[in-house]
Amino acid sequence: MIKKAEKKKGFLIVYTGDGKGKTTAALGVCVRAVGHDWRVCIIQFVKGTWKYGELEGLKRLGKLIELHVVGEGCVGILNDRKDFEEHRQAAKEGVKLALEKIRSDSYELVILDELNVAVDLGLVTDEEVEELLEARANKLHMVITGRNARDWLIEKADLVTEMKEVKHPFQKGIKARKGIDW
Ligand code: ATP
Ligand code: MG
Secondary structure (H helix, E strand, O other), rough: OHHHHHHHHHEEEEEEEOOHHHOOOOOOOOHHHHHHHEEEEEEEEEOOOOOOHHHHHHHHHHHOOOEOOOOOOOOOOOOOHHHHHHHHHHHHHHHHHHHHEEEEEOOOOEEEEEEEHHHHHOOOOOOHHHHHHHHHOOOOOOEEEEEOHHHHHHHHHOOOOOOOOOOOHHHOOOOOOOOOOO
């Protein structure tokens, strides 16, 4: 039998895989959470510019949602050492901010968007992710998104969904669409 305390524990949710829908799913959780007056903090790693659609959309959802973009833009030129260090610095700031937010006890839901990608690129260490998870109060729900989630994180999570690419317009050379991709 599952103990009552166990049932009340916040979930660790991971959306990973190579198919589209990971960030979208996290935003869906966000909408649902606001419907229950939960306070939500979203920290987005890696990408420097949050896509405009959700930025404005989240604003319209009101004051319950706080959004921080901590990336330094797309990590493209990884062979450039200086660039990598800059990206790493931005990611470190993101981890620091996430720790503060998680420890603040001011939210019911914290979303760390693309954290898996930051780990995969070597911008955030496994130890840092462990620290973030340990900082979590019992009742806090947490969503971590991004492809290539670590096996140990999948093992540790309560809910894991792997998005699988079946078809994507990009395969036909169709670029990102307003309202669908950004
Ligand atoms: P979304 O933000 O649409 O939910 P995602 O979070 O699952 O997508 P990411 O890996 O974060 O996907 O990729 C970000 C961008 O790449 C999005 O604009 C998305 O539309 C696009 N994308 C996602 N999956 C694919 C795919 N399988 N092929 C091509 N482009 C993709
Ligand atoms: Mg995403």
